[in-house]
Amino acid sequence: xxxxxxxxxxxxxxxxxxxxxxxxxxxxxxxxxxxxxxxxxxxxxxxxxxxxxxxxxxxxxxxxxxxxxxxxxxxxxxxxxxxxxxxxxxxxxxxxxxxxxxxxxxxxxxxxx
Amino acid sequence: xxxxxxxxxxxxxxxxxxxxxxxxxxxxxxxxxxxxxxxxxxxxxxxxxxxxxxxxxxxxxxxxxxxxxxxxxxxxxxxxxxxxxxxxxxxxxxxxxxxxxxxxxxxxxxxxxxx
Numbered sequence: 001x002x003x004x005x006x007x008x009x010x011x012x013x014x015x016x017x018x019x020x021x022x023x024x025x026x027x028x029x030x031x032x033x034x035x036x037x038x039x040x041x042x043x044x045x046x047x048x049x050x051x052x053x054x055x056x057x058x059x060x061x062x063x064x065x066x067x068x069x070x071x072x073x074x075x076x077x078x079x080x081x082x083x084x085x086x087x088x089x090x091x092x093x094x095x096x097x098x099x100x101x102x103x104x105x106x107x108x109x110x111x112x113x
Numbered sequence: 114x115x116x117x118x119x120x121x122x123x124x125x126x127x128x129x130x131x132x133x134x135x136x137x138x139x140x141x142x143x144x145x146x147x148x149x150x151x152x153x154x155x156x157x158x159x160x161x162x163x164x165x166x167x168x169x170x171x172x173x174x175x176x177x178x179x180x181x182x183x184x185x186x187x188x189x190x191x192x193x194x195x196x197x198x199x200x201x202x203x204x205x206x207x208x209x210x211x212x213x214x215x216x217x218x219x220x221x222x223x224x225x226x227x228x
Contacts, residue, residue, distance in 0.1 A: 009153070042155075043203055043219030052215040070136045083114070090155060094213040100171065101146070101217070103155040 006104035014112045017060045019063075019078040021107045022084040023091030026072065033074040035065055038106075044090060050074060059086070076079045115139055117220035119204050124196045125226045134223050135152040136204030143210040145187035146171075146217065147179060149200040156203065162187055164210045194227045201225070 007022040025031055032051050036044040048059025048105075055067045065076045074091060091104040120135045130195040139146065144163050148156040158171030176198060178190045187206075191198060202223045207215035 004155075013212070034216075041206075041221075043221050044217070045219070046216045049214070049216065086228075092156075096169075101158055103148075103151055103157070105155040 003107060004060045004091050004102050004104040005088075006091050006107050008107055009060065009105065010108045010110070012110040012112055013081045015083055016080050017107065018062070019076070019085065021076040021089050021091075023065075023104060023107065025044065025071055025074065025078065025091075025093045027083045027093065027095065029095055030069075031095055033065075033067060033078050034094075035059065035074075036090045036092060036103075038088045040087075046091075047076070056083050081109075081111045082094045117204055117206055117218050118223050119202075119223050120150070121223060122221070123224050125228065126191075127228055128195060130194050131190065131192050132194065134202055134204075134225075135189075136188065136220060137205040138204075138218070139185065140206065140208070140218065141184070142185070142206035142208050142218070144207045144215075145181065146205040146207075147189045148203045148205065149173065149178075149186070149198075150203060150222075157200075158169040159189065174186045194225075196227045199225060199227045 003026045005024045006057040019059045034049045038044045041055050049059045050067045058064045061080045088106050117138045145207045147159040147160040150156050157173045162177040165184045180188045204220040206215040209215045
C-alpha cells in the first residue's frame with residue numbers, strides 16, 4: 001500500500017531562515033511526487049513535482065525538493081523564509097500503475113518576524 | 114478563465130438530508146476528482162473520473178455518489194448526510210486521461226457541516 005508521511009505537523013521558522021519540510025513515502029515502484037501549498041480558505045496550488053527526470057526539482061517562490069530514492073524522501077526546502085510563505089504544505093504521491101493520489105497529513109508553516 | 118469552480122461555498126445540513134455539490138472546470142481537462150479534507154488527515158480521494166462517462170471509487174467512497182455530467186462538470190451527492198461527513202470538500206481536475214503525473218488544479222472548496 002502507498003503511504004506518505006510528513007514529519008512535523010507544525011513548523012516555525014524565523015523570517016530569513018532555512019525552511020525544511022519533510023516528506024517520506026513508501027512505494028515498491030518509482031512514484032510521482034508533488035508538493036502543494038494551501039493558503040487559508042483556498043484550494044491547493046502546485047509548488048513542484050518530480051516525475052523521474054532530474055532528482056533536484058525547482059518550483060515556484062524559491063522552493064525546491066530533492067528526490068532521494070535510497071531514503072524514500074522528497075523533502076521541501078527554501079533557503080530564506082518570507083512572511084508570505086506561511087501556509088499549509090502537503091506532500092503527495094501517485095503511481096503510474098495506480099489510480100490514486102495519496103496526500104500527506106500536511107505541515108503548517110509559521111514564519112516569525 | 115475561472116479554472117475550477119465549486120458551489121456552494123458553505124452549507125449546513127441536518128442528519129439525513131441530501132444535497133449535491135457542484136463542480137465545473139473551464140480548462141478542457143479530461144479528469145476530475147473529489148476530495149475531502151479533515152484536520153490531521155490531509156486530503157482523501159472520494160471519487161474520480163478519468164474521462165467523460167467514467168467514474169471510479171477512491172479511498173473513501175462510502176456515503177457518496179458522483180455524476181460526470183459532461184466534460185466540464187462533476188457533481189458529488191450525499192444521499193443521507195451524516196455528522197461524519199462534516200468536512201471541507203475539494204474538487205480538482207487534470208488535463209490528462211488517467212495521467213497520474215499531471216498537476217491537479219483545485220477549486221476553492223465547499224465547507225459542509227452536518228448537525
